[in-house]
Amino acid sequence: MKKLYLASKSPRRRALLAQLQVDFEPVDGEIDETPFENETAQDYVLRLAKAKAEAGWENSPKDGAVLGSDTIVVFQKQLLGKPKNQADAVKMLSLLSGQTHQVMTAIHLKSNTQSLSDIVISDVFFTEINQQQIIEYWQTGEPQDKAGSYAIQGIAGQYVKKINGSYSAIVGLPLYETKQLLNLSS
Structure with missing residues (x-):
């Protein structure tokens, strides 16, 4: 592979990819992330990762490969995206409290010759969180742009x-699986 491009603005994904000690450049991979009606969570997250890679490909010099990634939080088949406001975050974190x-x-x-995908599914077990803790957490600013709040x-x-x-997958980029895709594309 001549060059790797990351179709993401996420500082977390950039830091994780840097841990693999590969040179890469960011490219714009902005897409519409609206779920399709009756789309399963797995189909949704795979579709978004592919669409981001495709969008990044269109914005790249096409002299290497583009990596797209997406992370979602799912509770009882319900997608929990980024919170719209404090009330939305309280609702989401209340759902997750004491649950898995x-x-x-x-x-x-995506490259000129290949198109490879993978998905990593991790279970996260939360302790009980009361409403005051959730509000205090919201006030830190941390949950405001994170899936599942x-x-x-x-x-x-x-x-x-x-x-x-996979801890790294929960953060936003599964390191082992990403390295495997990069090795397959070499």
Whole structure:
């Protein structure tokens, strides 16, 4: 692979990809993230990762490969996106309190000759969180642009009893699976 482009503005994804010690450049991968009617969570997150890679491909010099990724939080088949406001965050975090939910991260690598995808599904077990704790957490500013209204790598890590899956995928980019895709494309 001559060059790698990351179709993401996420500082978390950029930092994670840097951990793989590969050179990359960011490209615009902006897309419409509206779910389709009756679309499953897995189909949705895979579609978004692919669409971001495709959008990034259109904005790249096409001299390498483009990596697209998307992460969603799912509770009882319900997609929990980024909160619209404090009330929305309180609602989401109240749902997650004392429960287990899933975090799904899909990756898609697009080049002239290949199109490769993978998805990582992790279970996250939350402790009980009361409304006052949720409001105080909201006031930190951390949950305001995060799927499910929380960041496991930040303050919200104290609410996570355990995970079953990939920590890096929960943060936003599954390192092992990303490295495998990059190796396949070489």
